[in-house]
Structures are given as structure tokens and as C-alpha cells.
Amino acid sequence: MKSRCNSLRCLKMRRIRSKDPIVIVAVFVSVSCFLVLILSVFRLPDVSFSSNGSMTSIKVKKVNKFPDKSGIIGKFGSMMIEMLPVDLSFTVFVPSEMAFERDLRLRVNDSLVGEKANDTYAILTRVLSFSVVPWKILSESVPYNEETTCDSLSGFKLYVSKDVDGMLVVNRVRSQRVDIRKGEMVIYVMDGVIMEAEFEQSVRPNDDEDED
Structure with a gap:
């Protein structure tokens, strides 16, 4: 046993x-x-949510450098792109340097100096949340004379279409350059700033100050 x-x-x-x-x-x-x-x-970017569950803003970390040697994208656009991970698929609708100055009164020689730098960075972060789609959109994949709807990182609706010359139009803002590649990202330089109406009202330049 x-x-x-x-x-x-x-x-x-x-x-x-x-x-x-x-x-x-x-x-x-x-x-x-x-x-x-x-x-x-x-x-990944940190996303904050409002009480109704929708994404309202993002906190981003600089994880890549984007030297714009050609000058096509500009300083502010490069700063926006540097906020995103280069190894993830994003489509970024970056305002041109002229659009930043015209629509937001942001100037490289003035808006990045002293205390203004923090305010400028906050504005760029907010604009980024309206201007980034978390997947690739190539201009060749957008049909002519048809509107495609997608959500940005903040949940803001983007309406994308293509003109006969191949330029994309997003929320009535027309692109100047298309299909710029950076890692997994696709970048478009836009002739305007894509943003929601409430944010646009909060950052709208004062015409009286401009006259002074």
C-alpha cells in the first residue's frame, strides 16, 4: 500500500x-x-471628456520633432504636428502660417515671446483637437463632388470633399497642399483654421484693437 x-x-x-x-x-x-x-x-494623447461624454480637449506630449525645412507648414503647424505620436495613423489639417495670422492673429515673432507663449500653446492644442482625424485620409481616396463626414479628436464634425483640382475642402476651408507624409501621418496645409463656432468666438481678434 x-x-x-x-x-x-x-x-x-x-x-x-x-x-x-x-x-x-x-x-x-x-x-x-x-x-x-x-x-x-x-x-497616446490624453483626452478629457465633458459631462455629456463627448471629447472636449486633448492634452498632448511632444514625442517627435518636425523640422519644416521647406517652410511649407510653418512654425505653428510644426508645433501642432510635434504634439502627436509619429508612429500612429493621423490626418492633420494644419492652418497655413498666413491663416494663423489672419484668423487668430498669431505671429511667430510676437506670439511665442514671454507670457504669450503659454496662451499660444493652449490655442494650438485646442485647434489641434478640431483638426486631427485618428486615421489616414489620402486625397485620392476622397471622391469628387461628394461629402464625407468624420469626427476629429474632440468629436467635432468634419465635412470633407474634393475639388476638381484635387484640393480638399474641410468645413469650407480649402487646402493649399495635400498628402504631405510624416511617418504614419498625412498632413494637409489649409487656407484657414478649422474650429467650432464657440471657440472661434472666444479667440476672434478685436477689430478695434487692430485699428489702434
Whole structure:
């Protein structure tokens, strides 16, 4: 009887030992997946939500550098692009340098100096939330004379169409350059600032101040 019990005990021990490598591999895979998930979360923009559950603004981290050697995108546009992870698919509708000055009165030589720099960065972050779609939109994929609807990062509705010359029109703002590639991103330079009406009212330049 004793010998039989010993045999059963040995058999159980062998089974437990045979499972050890499987358990170790399973734990290793689980830990690896968890680490990848954590790293991915830290690379994504932080999105804040309003009380009704809609996305209202994003907090972004600089994770890439975008030197605009050609000058096509401009300083403010480059700052916006630097806020996004270069290895994720985004479509960015960046206002041109002239559009920033005309529509928001942002000037490189003035708006990035002293205390104005923080206000300018906050405006760029808000504009970014209206101007970025979290997937690629290539101009060739947009049909002529048809309107496509999509949501920006903030949940703001974007209405995208294409003119006969191949330029995209987003919420009545026409593009100047299309399909600029940066990593996984597709960038469009726009002849205007895409933004919701409430935000537009809050940043609208005072005509009286301009006359002074």
C-alpha cells in the first residue's frame, strides 16, 4: 500500500514539474503584453471628456520633432504636428502660417515671446483637437463632388470633399497642399483654421484693437 502511495505521489510531482515551463511561458507572455499596453497608453494623447461624454480637449506630449525645412507648414503647424505620436495613423489639417495670422492673429515673432507663449500653446492644442482625424485620409481616396463626414479628436464634425483640382475642402476651408507624409501621418496645409463656432468666438481678434 505504501509503495502504491509513493508511486502516486511521484506521478503527481512529475505532472506538476511538467506544467512549470508552460506556467512560466504564460506569465512571461502576460507580463510582456501588459508592458506593451502601458507603453502604448503613455504614447497616446490624453483626452478629457465633458459631462455629456463627448471629447472636449486633448492634452498632448511632444514625442517627435518636425523640422519644416521647406517652410511649407510653418512654425505653428510644426508645433501642432510635434504634439502627436509619429508612429500612429493621423490626418492633420494644419492652418497655413498666413491663416494663423489672419484668423487668430498669431505671429511667430510676437506670439511665442514671454507670457504669450503659454496662451499660444493652449490655442494650438485646442485647434489641434478640431483638426486631427485618428486615421489616414489620402486625397485620392476622397471622391469628387461628394461629402464625407468624420469626427476629429474632440468629436467635432468634419465635412470633407474634393475639388476638381484635387484640393480638399474641410468645413469650407480649402487646402493649399495635400498628402504631405510624416511617418504614419498625412498632413494637409489649409487656407484657414478649422474650429467650432464657440471657440472661434472666444479667440476672434478685436477689430478695434487692430485699428489702434
